[in-house]
Amino acid sequence: MTHEKHDGSAVSxxxxxxxxxxxxxxxxxxxxxxTVWNRGAVKADAxxxxxxxxxxxxxDAVVASPLVVVCLPDYATVAEVLGPVAAGLRGRTLVNLxxxxxEDAVRTAGWAAGHGADYLDGAAMSGTRLVGRAEALFVxxxxxxxxxxxxxxxxxLGNATYLGADPALAPVYDTALFGLAWGAxxxxxxxxxxxxxxxxxxxxxxxxxxxxxxFVASLMTDHARQIADGRFPDDDxxxxxxxxxxxxxxxxxxxxxxxxxxxxxxxxxxxxxxxLGHGADGIAAVSRVIxxxxxxx
Ligand SMILES: NC(=O)c1ccc[n+]([C@@H]2O[C@H](COP(=O)([O-])OP(=O)(O)OC[C@H]3O[C@@H](n4cnc5c(N)ncnc54)[C@H](OP(=O)(O)O)[C@@H]3O)[C@@H](O)[C@H]2O)c1
Numbered sequence: 001m002t003h004e005k006h007d008g009s010a011v012s013x014x015x016x017x018x019x020x021x022x023x024x025x026x027x028x029x030x031x032x033x034x035t036v037w038n039r040g041a042v043k044a045d046a047x048x049x050x051x052x053x054x055x056x057x058x059x060d061a062v063v064a065s066p067l068v069v070v071c072l073p074d075y076a077t078v079a080e081v082l083g084p085v086a087a088g089l090r091g092r093t094l095v096n097l098x099x100x101x102x103e104d105a106v107r108t109a110g111w112a113a114g115h116g117a118d119y120l121d122g123a124a125m126s127g128t129r130l131v132g133r134a135e136a137l138f139v140x141x142x143x144x145x146x147x148x149x150x151x152x153x154x155x156x157l158g159n160a161t162y163l164g165a166d167p168a169l170a171p172v173y174d175t176a177l178f179g180l181a182w183g184a185x186x187x188x189x190x191x192x193x194x195x196x197x198x199x200x201x202x203x204x205x206x207x208x209x210x211x212x213x214x215f216v217a218s219l220m221t222d223h224a225r226q227i228a229d230g231r232f233p234d235d236d237x238x239x240x241x242x243x244x245x246x247x248x249x250x251x252x253x254x255x256x257x258x259x260x261x262x263x264x265x266x267x268x269x270x271x272x273x274x275x276l277g278h279g280a281d282g283i284a285a286v287s288r289v290i291x292x293x294x295x296x297x
Pocket of ligand 1: 015016017018019038039040043072073074077080081098099100125128
């Protein structure tokens with residue numbers, strides 16, 4: 001793709017909802033000249049007082065910068081907004097931080113290529129409050145050249161992580177990490193309720209629990225290696241031992257009037273692993289129940 005010289009701002013943000021506004025604020029805070037556009041113009045007012053340039057139309061916003069960031073409710077809206085102004089994308093990079101499916105990402109990447117634009121699909125993983133801080137994770141995939149070219153500007157959003165050339169990777173990671181976060185949060189809510197039944201304040205429990213998370217994170221690294229190797233050493237206990245321990249958690253929860261949904265889900269996974277002959281294996285053998293092709297039993 002040819003890359004024209006652009007004399008306007010460094011980045012344009014189209015869609016100034018909760019997320020788009022935070023994106024524009026982060027670019028401004030990082031010192032990048034930023035052009036903004038929103039369907040309802042009033043949402044740009046505060047950003048203009050913070051130094052943003054208001055574009056009069058989506059088309060003007062597109063041609064104002066070499067980097068065009070769009071954050072709208074869904075891909076149908078992206079097509080509705082960008083379709084009529086697609087010619088302006090030629091030679092620019094489109095970064096789409098709208099939530100969607102892998103199929104949406106691949107289709108939009110093809111559409112952008114057809115209009116002479118580089119494309120990065122992306123997802124904001126850390127809500128709106130952290131945007132602009134180093135711990136705010138953004139996953140991006142698509143054109144490696146475009147990511148390299150705009151890396152410094154994208155870093156203004158936080159931890160902008162490039163996943164690879166396949167535009168589908170960003171939505172895949174988006175949904176996978178969403179599930180991971182919810183798995184951890186479901187475990188937390190169950191644990192906090194159990195501790196609460198013993199009179200422990202949620203904040204006191206959270207202080208200890210968050211200190212325990214680096215250990216849990218280290219297990220993910222270990223388990224990833226074991227999944228790749230297809231071998232499940234029992235360094236952290238066997239599936240059979242954990243099944244018995246998890247049944248105690250179900251019983252203790254019931255005895256305290258706490259919901260048993262979370263430990264029953266885990267007991268179910270462990271029992272399936274036992275039924276598949278993994279009782280004497282390490283606990284990462286549950287991966288064979290979920291993703292290892294051995295299926296439900
Ligand atoms: N908010 C979060 O915490 C969060 C976190 C991760 C990912 N995301 C993703 O970010 C994307 C945007 O979310 P959001 O929370 O910013 O949404 P939002 O606050 O509801 O804002 C939606 C934006 O889209 C615009 N819009 C809606 N329909 C439009 C149309 N037909 N034409 C032009 N503009 C239109 C709205 O403009 P008007 O002001 O004119 O209505 C508004 O600026 C979504 O895909 C969401 O899943 C959000």
